[in-house]
Amino acid sequence: MSGAVSGGEAVVRALAEHGVDTVFGIPGTHNLEIYRHLPAYRVRHVLTRHEQGAGYAADGYARACGRPGVVLVTSGPATLNAAAAIGQAYSDSIPVLLISPGMPLRSTPGAGLLHETRDQSRAMDSVAAYSHRVTSVAGIPVALARAFAVLTSGRARPVHLEIPLDVLVERSVVISPGPVAVPVTVPPDDMIAAAAQVLGAARAPLMIVGGGARWAAPQVRMVAERLGAAVVTTANGKGVLPDDHPLALGAGMHLPAVAEIARRAGAVLVVGSELAPSDLWHGPLEFTGPVVRVDADPAQLVTNAVPDVALAGDAAATLDRLLALLDPVPGRGAAAEVAAAEVARWRAIKDGQAMAEGGRWRWIVRALAEGVGRGGIVAGDSAMICYYGALTGLPAYGPSRFLHPTGYGTLGYGLPAAMGAAVALPGRAVAALMGDGGVMFTIAELAAAAQLGLALPVVVVDNGGYGEIRAEMVSRQDPVQAVELPSPDFVMLARSLGAYGVRAGDEESLTAAVKEALAADRPTLVHVRETPLANVEETP
Structure with missing residues (x-):
């Protein structure tokens, strides 16, 4: 059929028409018909080590630059691996598009096909703004146009599109509606x-x-x-x-x-x-x-x-x-001075309360702020160092300078989100701030960042376990259990994944480590114990 394209090409063509030049994901048996067309349409693929990491990276990309982040995974377990990241994007109103294959239109449910999931689209519909299962090649550009209209208008929410395996390889002439012009809404x-x-x-x-x-x-x-x-x-x-x-x-x-x-x-x-x-x-x-x-x-x-x-x-x-x-x-100058003085008074009171809550981490926060500089971005995790320390103690001088998994509170967000932000804004100082528990959820993405050659400091603050849950057990007078995590040798672990590794034990050495990491040819994991360590120790 002259002018016909496969479903896979229709997907990539529609992405390119909507200005997408980067996708995050992992290839698999069922999505290769999409992957084969990425180079022809000049869409860069960023390879992560886990689909959840791909979702968090797309989230960080979207937060940093304002454009929708796109995730491309295969069917079944890969799609469900990305579900936590889609839930986080939904909770924090971040425009992330997840595309995955689905079981063929003409298949018998329960036949035992590879990656078969009873109702993959319905599962994703429960965590995204919506999930849509496309039923024809001609329907693909329309589905993508609708998705981008949702992603770029009103309150941003993530969207999942499922393309059945047989639709991906079928060929048809398609008519693309192109990007939808989304009006800016204002009240009466x-x-x-x-x-x-x-x-x-x-x-x-x-x-x-x-x-x-x-x-x-x-x-x-x-x-x-x-x-x-x-x-x-x-x-x-x-x-x-x-x-x-x-x-x-x-x-x-x-x-x-x-x-x-x-x-x-x-x-x-x-x-x-x-x-x-x-x-x-x-x-x-x-x-x-x-x-x-x-x-x-x-x-x-x-x-x-x-x-x-x-x-x-x-x-x-x-x-x-x-x-x-x-x-x-009236008298704007004098009024502004009075307002500023009152704000300064309340700011001092608020800062005192923040210090009482998170003062033990303030030296780490100061060092990180000095290291990344005024324009830097820090992607945090659901960790004590972040919500007690960085939330109130890390200065931010512009929007999207502190990326945090607020509503959903997922662990493992910070490292891949920092990767996504660094991909979105090349040349910008970006760092990840993690706890020793949360970093293990996505530590494999250090290898992905190393493959990309990202100069990314990953500061891991080690309190020997799930510190927040340990504290809650103590406050409830419960038996303290299942919260102690013997730390791996983080420096050696980083080196084994292709990154650098250092230890920092005080503010001066941590500041230096962050600055050196931002000038490196690959990521650097900076291991910080909450009790003092020796001076910075670099791996060879």
């Missing part, structure tokens, strides 16, 4: 005017900024300055307002100072945040002033806190419209 003018009136009349307003404002950083800053508002962020909103801005309170929504600031605020503007328990930890915030919420997801506007004014729309576009209606503050 009367709703924006109502929000401007509430906020403009408020004394000592507060802004709560989440991951939904990641790409609206200039608008967040301008609105904060116009209102003279203190700005506190969630983990995923960390750095949207640079931490050294006079109005920045930084991250750490769970700290008592934030609850008190929220209670006292004359009005609260929430931008792109769920106000989720996974950020607040100790219960919902109490608002005594009016609340304005901005969110791309209309359903989220009334979840966890009902606002006085609900603005459903794109964060950047909505804040632009809001800014146009906010009158400049």
Whole structure:
């Protein structure tokens, strides 16, 4: 059939039409018809060592650059291996596309085909925004266009596409709809005017900024300055307002100072945040002033806190419209100085609480911050060093500088996410920050990073086990069990995987190790025990 393409080529052609130039994954028997066409369409493939690692790498890629991350795996166990990463992307609203083969359309269920899964698409539908099983070659470009429309509009969520094996090899003439032009949504003018009136009349307003404002950083800053508002962020909103801005309170929504600031605020503007328990930890915030919420997801506007004014729309576009209606503050210079002084007072109180909680890790955080520099990115894990130490102690001077698996709380995220960020932004200083328990979930990705030649510091903070769970057992007065992890020789383990390995035992040696790792020709695992070690020791 003249002009006909296989299902596999239709997949790759559609990806290229949507601007995809990089995919993460692992080839397998059932997805080779897709792989064969990647070079012809100049789509780079990044080989990981596990499908979960591929999913986390695509997540880190998407967070770092804002483009959807694409994962290509084979059927059955490979697809299910990626499920945890898709669940994490769903929880944190990250645009990740997972493509996998499925059992043939014309097969008998239960026949015992290789990788046969009873209902693979239904399994993935439970963790993604949706899962779609394509039934024809002609349907592939349409399915991809629909997926990218979901990935790039409103609240980003991951999508899974399943292509049956027989559809992958069949040939057909296809008509591609191409990328769908996605309109930017803004609330009605009367709703924006109502929000401007509430906020403009408020004394000592507060802004709560989440991951939904990641790409609206200039608008967040301008609105904060116009209102003279203190700005506190969630983990995923960390750095949207640079931490050294006079109005920045930084991250750490769970700290008592934030609850008190929220209670006292004359009005609260929430931008792109769920106000989720996974950020607040100790219960919902109490608002005594009016609340304005901005969110791309209309359903989220009334979840966890009902606002006085609900603005459903794109964060950047909505804040632009809001800014146009906010009158400049009379005597702006003097008012700004007063606001900044008050924010500095609360910032000192909040920082004191953060030190009481995570001071034992602060030297590690300082060293890492010095090592990666002002523009650096740190991909963290669900580890004590991250949510007690780096969340509040690591300065962030722009959005997507701290990548953290917040809502789902998966272990093993940091290393492959850092890989994805480094692939997305070549030349940017990127580091991973892991615990000794979590790093073992995805340690094999160190070999993938070595094969890529990434200058990637992987800082592993070793407390000899699952420290958070150990502490919870102690606090419950339970028997302490199943949480002790005798550490491997991390330096030798790194070397065996093709990376460098060093040990660091103080702030000076850790800073030096991170800086040296960023200039290396491959990744470097930096092993740090929570008790002092000897000076940095490099492997030959």
